[in-house]
Amino acid sequence: MTLKLGIIGTNWITKMFVEAALATKQYELVAVYSRTEAKGQDFTTNFAGDQAVWTDLNDFLQSGIDVVYIASPNSLHFEQAYAAIEAGVNVIVEKSAFDNPEQYEKIYSLLQKNPTVKLFEAARHIYQDNFKIIEQKVNQMAHISGATFVYEKYSSRFDDYLAGKKPNVLSREFSAGALADLGVYPLYAAIKLFGLPDDQFYFATLLDNGADGRGTVILRYPKFDVTLIFGKSANSYELSEIHGRRDTIVIDNIAELGEVKYDDGQGNVTVISQPAPDNPMVQEAEFFANILQNKLQTPNDYEEATILSQKVNLVLTKLRHSAGIKFPSDQ
Structure with a gap:
C-alpha cells in the first residue's frame, strides 16, 4: 500500500521532500494546497501523475489524503496541523513545528482525542x-x-x-x-x-x-x-x-x-x-512511512520522536524569550 500524500507549500523544500517520499516507494503525491491555482499547477509539473490542486484548506483535507506535509511559513503550522488532525489526516510538519509549548500542548491534546492520527516534525538530519x-x-x-x-x-x-x-x-x-x-x-x-x-x-x-x-x-x-x-x-x-x-x-x-x-x-x-x-530527506520520509504503515520493529520510535520534538520546542521557546524575542502567538 502507498500513502496518499498531500502537500502544503510549493517551495524548494517541498519539492525535495516529495522527491524523497516518492523515492521510498511508500508515497503517492495526489493533492497540492496552494494559495493560488497557478502556483499549485506549476508545482505539479515537477511530478508525473495526476495531482489535484486545491485553494480551500478544508476541501484539500477532505480529499482523501492519508498524510499531509506542511511547509508553509512557521506561523501557519499550528492552524494547518490542527485542522489536519481534526480531519483525521496524519501530519508531517517542517521544523520548527510550533511556536511555543502552549501550541504544542493543544496539538498533543487533540492527538489524544484522535488516537489513529500521528504527527511528526521533519528534522531530516x-x-x-x-x-x-x-x-x-x-x-x-x-x-x-x-x-x-x-x-x-x-x-x-x-x-x-x-x-x-x-x-x-x-x-x-x-x-x-x-x-x-x-x-x-x-x-x-x-x-x-x-x-x-x-x-x-x-x-x-x-x-x-x-x-x-x-x-x-x-x-x-x-x-x-x-x-x-x-x-x-x-x-x-x-x-x-x-x-x-x-x-x-x-x-x-x-x-x-x-x-x-x-x-x-x-x-x-x-x-x-x-x-x-x-x-x-529520504531517510526521514521512510521513517515516517514505516510508522504510519506499522513496519517499524521498535515500537517506541514514534513516542521517542514526539518527546524529542516537544523538548526542542520547549528549549527553543526559552531561548527566544531569553533574547527578548516574542512572536504574536506568545501573547
Missing part, C-alpha cells in the same frame, strides 16, 4: 545514517567535555531584507528568524545527543525588525557546555566538534552531515561516516 553513527560514537566515548555545532548560511532572502522588503523567513510576524530556522538543526542535534540542558542562553544579533539574523546559544549541562552558532546573514565554514578528553568527533556540517571523522588524539584520524545521500 537526525534520521540520517551519519547522525546515527555520531550517536553511537558519542555513547562509546569515555568522557564528554563539550561540543560546538555551527550552521551559518547566508539566506537568499537576506538581500530582500537589506533592500527594505519583508521576507517571511526573517520576520517575527511569521514566527521566523535564525533560531527558528537554521538554529533548529544544531539544537535538535544537541538535545538528541545530550538531552535537555540544565539552563540555556541565547545571545542574538537582532535585525531592525526585531527578528534574529544570527546568534550564539550556550546550553549548560552538569559537567559541560554545548555552544551553537548559527545565522542567516553570513556564511561560515567552521567545523562542528564533540570533545572527549583527547579524542574528538569532527563533523563537516551539523545539518548536512557530509563527512564525520574520529580523531583519537594520538595521531589516528578515521572517517566514520558513510557517503551522504543525494536527497537528505
